[in-house]
Amino acid sequence: MKIIGLIAVFLCGCLLVYGASDFPGWGDPSSPASTHVSPYYIETTMEFTHVPNIVTSVLADYRGYDTMYETTVIFGAGIACFLLLRVVKKKDPVSRLYRHKATGITLRIKKGGKIPDKSNAFERIDSEWVPYDLIIQISCRLLVPLIQIFALYVIAHGHYSPGGGFQGGVILAASIILIAISYDLRSALKIMSERASAFLSAIGVFIYAGTGALCLLLGANFLDYAALDSLLGSGMVMARSHGILIVEIGVGIAVMAVMICLYYNLSSEGKQDEGL
Amino acid sequence: MIWQLDIVILTLVIICGIGAITVKDLLGAAILFGAYSFMMCLLWSIMGAVDVAFTEASVGAGVSTVVFVAAVFRTSRRSKD
Numbered sequence: 001m002k003i004i005g006l007i008a009v010f011l012c013g014c015l016l017v018y019g020a021s022d023f024p025g026w027g028d029p030s031s032p033a034s035t036h037v038s039p040y041y042i043e044t045t046m047e048f049t050h051v052p053n054i055v056t057s058v059l060a061d062y063r064g065y066d067t068m069y070e071t072t073v074i075f076g077a078g079i080a081c082f083l084l085l086r087v088v089k090k091k092d093p094v095s096r097l098y099r100h101k102a103t104g105i106t107l108r109i110k111k112g113g114k115i116p117d118k119s120n121a122f123e124r125i126d127s128e129w130v131p132y133d134l135i136i137q138i139s140c141r142l143l144v145p146l147i148q149i150f151a152l153y154v155i156a157h158g159h160y161s162p163g164g165g166f167q168g169g170v171i172l173a174a175s176i177i178l179i180a181i182s183y184d185l186r187s188a189l190k191i192m193s194e195r196a197s198a199f200l201s202a203i204g205v206f207i208y209a210g211t212g213a214l215c216l217l218l219g220a221n222f223l224d225y226a227a228l229d230s231l232l233g234s235g236m237v238m239a240r241s242h243g244i245l246i247v248e249i250g251v252g253i254a255v256m257a258v259m260i261c262l263y264y265n266l267s268s269e270g271k272q273d274e275g276l
Numbered sequence: 277m278i279w280q281l282d283i284v285i286l287t288l289v290i291i292c293g294i295g296a297i298t299v300k301d302l303l304g305a306a307i308l309f310g311a312y313s314f315m316m317c318l319l320w321s322i323m324g325a326v327d328v329a330f331t332e333a334s335v336g337a338g339v340s341t342v343v344f345v346a347a348v349f350r351t352s353r354r355s356k357d
């Protein structure tokens with residue numbers, strides 16, 4: 001069986017190489033893409049959308065419909081992961097570990113035992129032993145605001161430099177995941193609850209689709225941001241630029257929330273109780 | 277484009293790719309896959325596709341490695357085949 005698989009993979013590879021030999025060379029100026037597809041966008045993007053980064057304008061404006069469904073696919077992935085992994089039924093674990101903050105003594109409380117619920121002297125710790133490392137926790141906490149500011153910069157500056165909603169959203173999610181790794185899952189859940197992440201992932205897609213629908217209501221085509229001019233009052237060209245920004249923010253929110261939701265569910269086996 | 281750099285990175289891409297599917301330790305495979313993504317990111321940026329390189333670095337080398345590691349820690353560390 002393994003040999004048949006290898007032969008099939010090898011044949012497919014040969015076909016791919018054979019097919020790729022027909023492609024125009026890399027950066028070939030006489031290839032069809034370079035003669036009448038790319039020049040149009042390179043020459044007119046600045047004039048029509050006022051976005052220096054052509055990739056962003058193509059991604060969010062010229063093929064905005066495509067990117068909208070990309071965001072929807074990510075949203076769907078988050079929902080699928082949630083439905084597959086999340087354990088809704090609350091089942092109490094056999095025992096829980098608590099650490100007395102002042103002395104560092106760990107208590108194991110068996111099922112049915114009294115849990116020091118309201119007292120601040122104890123903190124819950126994961127049942128798999130985790131070393132209490134102050135240096136890692138503090139340095140990660142110092143890093144988080146820098147990561148988040150960089151993420152916001154990437155989203156907001158997507159017009160002028162590489163970046164945009166997808167990358168910025170992922171970096172934002174990374175900051176929350178860093179908290180979840182360096183502290184524990186419960187600290188991250190306090191910052192961004194599961195409910196908030198589910199809500200935000202839907203909100204992000206809604207912002208994108210809502211912008212399109214708003215353009216439709218204003219009498220233009222779906223996702224034709226030039227129609228937003230009557231609301232923003234900044235001219236047709238700048239309206240397209242602002243429309244791209246609004247849409248990128250939607251993408252960023254959706255991607256961030258979905259990535260956090262994925263991590264929560266994967267790292268806690270869907271229980272959202274004890275993380276890695 | 278410096279062709280020597282290109283050759284080195286392409287070789288590393290192939291090594292990481294083959295390593296990721298042959299290594300028995302799944303955690304090692306996840307890390308190798310992250311390295312593969314990072315090498316691809318370098319390739320994209322050499323070819324001038326900076327936006328794609330950025331996406332590859334953040335999604336491929338960043339979050340997906342974390343997700344793989346989380347999945348490995350919650351399932352089994354060794355692969356059966």
